[in-house]
Amino acid sequence: xxxxxxxxxxxxxxxxxxxxxxxxxxxxxxxxxxxxxxxxxxxxxxxxxxxxxxxxxxxxxxxxxxxxxxxxxxxxxxxxxxxxxxxxxxxxxxxxxxxxxxxxxxxxxxxxxxxxxxxxxxxxxxxxxxxxxxxxxxxxxxxxxxxxxxxxxx
Amino acid sequence: xxxxxxxxxxxxxxxxxxxxxxxxxxxxxxxxxxxxxxxxxxxxxxxxxxxxxxxxxxxxxxxxxxxxxxxxxxxxxxxxxxxxxxxxxxxxxxxxxxxxxxxxxxxxxxxxxxxxxxxxxxxxxxxxxxxxxxxxxxxxxxxxxxxxxxxxxxxxxxxxxxxxxxxxxxxxxxxxxxxxxxxxxxxxxxx
Numbered sequence: 001x002x003x004x005x006x007x008x009x010x011x012x013x014x015x016x017x018x019x020x021x022x023x024x025x026x027x028x029x030x031x032x033x034x035x036x037x038x039x040x041x042x043x044x045x046x047x048x049x050x051x052x053x054x055x056x057x058x059x060x061x062x063x064x065x066x067x068x069x070x071x072x073x074x075x076x077x078x079x080x081x082x083x084x085x086x087x088x089x090x091x092x093x094x095x096x097x098x099x100x101x102x103x104x105x106x107x108x109x110x111x112x113x114x115x116x117x118x119x120x121x122x123x124x125x126x127x128x129x130x131x132x133x134x135x136x137x138x139x140x141x142x143x144x145x146x147x148x149x150x151x152x153x154x
Numbered sequence: 155x156x157x158x159x160x161x162x163x164x165x166x167x168x169x170x171x172x173x174x175x176x177x178x179x180x181x182x183x184x185x186x187x188x189x190x191x192x193x194x195x196x197x198x199x200x201x202x203x204x205x206x207x208x209x210x211x212x213x214x215x216x217x218x219x220x221x222x223x224x225x226x227x228x229x230x231x232x233x234x235x236x237x238x239x240x241x242x243x244x245x246x247x248x249x250x251x252x253x254x255x256x257x258x259x260x261x262x263x264x265x266x267x268x269x270x271x272x273x274x275x276x277x278x279x280x281x282x283x284x285x286x287x288x289x290x291x292x293x294x295x296x297x298x299x300x301x302x303x304x305x306x307x308x309x310x311x312x313x314x315x316x317x318x319x320x321x322x323x324x325x326x327x328x329x330x331x332x333x334x335x336x337x338x339x340x341x342x343x344x345x
Binding site: 005022027033133 | 205206207209210211213214217218220221224225272
């Protein structure tokens with residue numbers, strides 16, 4: 001006999017607790033695509049993604065000494081996504097450079113209302129979101145890894 | 155068929171399967187709630203796929219297809235898990251005490267009424283720790299340890315060469331050369 005537990009709550013709380021970056025980035029890409037096609041101006045996923053991105057680099061992007069280094073997976077995912085979307089004036093040479101660029105992207109996403117008239121920016125952000133979704137998927141742990149350990153295997 | 159259409163068909167098939175499972179009899183409604191959540195997730199995915207038009211960006215459509223396919227892969231075993239929590243397959247007398255345990259572990263500081271821990275108990279054998287690809291090894295090691303089989307016969311049962319079998323005994327907490335005189339006699343006789 002096996003059991004699995006889960007916690008239910010209202011829908012908003014469930015969404016806010018969702019840390020599925022590949023899905024969130026893909027939804028943001030769809031919202032950018034819809035804006036480019038003039039099919040809607042929904043920016044819920046873009047706003048959430050902006051928050052996730054900003055939080056992923058945290059204090060490291062600040063002007064002072066970094067409070068803590070970002071997660072290595074975050075560094076790999078973000079740098080590949082930015083590279084894939086040709087974002088950033090020049091390739092980052094340090095983790096601090098990358099964090100500052102990522103922080104800038106997060107700020108831009110949070111300020112989407114002010115930027116949405118710029119078609120080129122929308123296209124770049126759409127590409128970034130697709131690349132971020134792809135990269136985050138590649139680094140995501142497989143569900144098979146969550147299997148319980150074998151009782152006889154130490 | 156374009157990838158979006160194919161993915162949409164697969165999503166609809168999963169939704170149909172989850173709906174069919176809802177007709178099952180469950181001893182408590184937590185299984186139904188789990189099914190509802192799975193259904194809501196796949197309905198949202200299907201709606202998103204349907205909202206993509208012919209002029210949508212190809213890279214966006216392809217990535218959404220990839221996300222949907224990944225979720226089908228992840229959620230299908232979960233549907234199987236829920237299926238095996240129906241009345242006929244359930245030790246439901248354990249549900250309440252285990253639920254209390256789960257509540258204490260998962261949500262020790264739940265604020266009244268807003269968060270409710272649910273528990274699905276299932277007989278899904280894929281998750282039973284004894285059902286693994288090395289189950290023949292486990293059985294063979296146990297029979298060897300009990301003295302019912304020689305190391306050669308146990309190795310044959312496990313489907314591995316004898317040196318490999320002897321080498322892996324320690325992984326299962328069985329001493330390779332911890333035989334008593336009587337056991338050695340029996341081992342020799344069985345060989």
